[in-house]
Amino acid sequence: MNNDKEFSRLIEETWRSLGFFLRYLGLPESEVDDIAQEAYLKAFKAFDRYESGRSFKSWLFSIAKNTFIDWTRRQKCQRQYMEASFSKDYCETFEEDANNRTQVREMLARLTPEEQVLVELRFFQDLPFAEIAELTSLSIGAVKMRMMRTIEKLKTGWKKETYDQNL
Numbered sequence: 001m002n003n004d005k006e007f008s009r010l011i012e013e014t015w016r017s018l019g020f021f022l023r024y025l026g027l028p029e030s031e032v033d034d035i036a037q038e039a040y041l042k043a044f045k046a047f048d049r050y051e052s053g054r055s056f057k058s059w060l061f062s063i064a065k066n067t068f069i070d071w072t073r074r075q076k077c078q079r080q081y082m083e084a085s086f087s088k089d090y091c092e093t094f095e096e097d098a099n100n101r102t103q104v105r106e107m108l109a110r111l112t113p114e115e116q117v118l119v120e121l122r123f124f125q126d127l128p129f130a131e132i133a134e135l136t137s138l139s140i141g142a143v144k145m146r147m148m149r150t151i152e153k154l155k156t157g158w159k160k161e162t163y164d165q166n167l
Contacts (some may be wrong), residue, residue, distance in 0.1 A: 011040060015134060020125070021125060025065070027050055038067050043059070055128075121135065129147075
């Protein structure tokens, strides 16, 4: 019973983030609730194996990512969804003017899908490097290096865009 209450609390804390994460992976809006429920069901069934010192959000996202992959396999369109542009309209919440939002979206769209996932997990989901490493099956050092290169790529692109606009 106590586990049920704890799990319910964790669902309330992560429901919105999980939906964003699934949308970011490319899951159609009509499937988000179903796949989220499937991920929560898998998590609930395995909750006795959850290590309390580990981040529940990271553990859940790992389950959700695998559930998404299973779904894409069932749909026989894994390649279509995994290679699709991960560029989403997260910039709507920024207070910058429309030009900056457009630039940011365009720059994110130029990143590789792997780079886009790293940006999503680090900046939009606020996950630490260790959890990103776990989710992506990379070492922490590899995640940090790829993030550094991705940020540098974004900075260079931003400077070039700004320079080109001022010509």
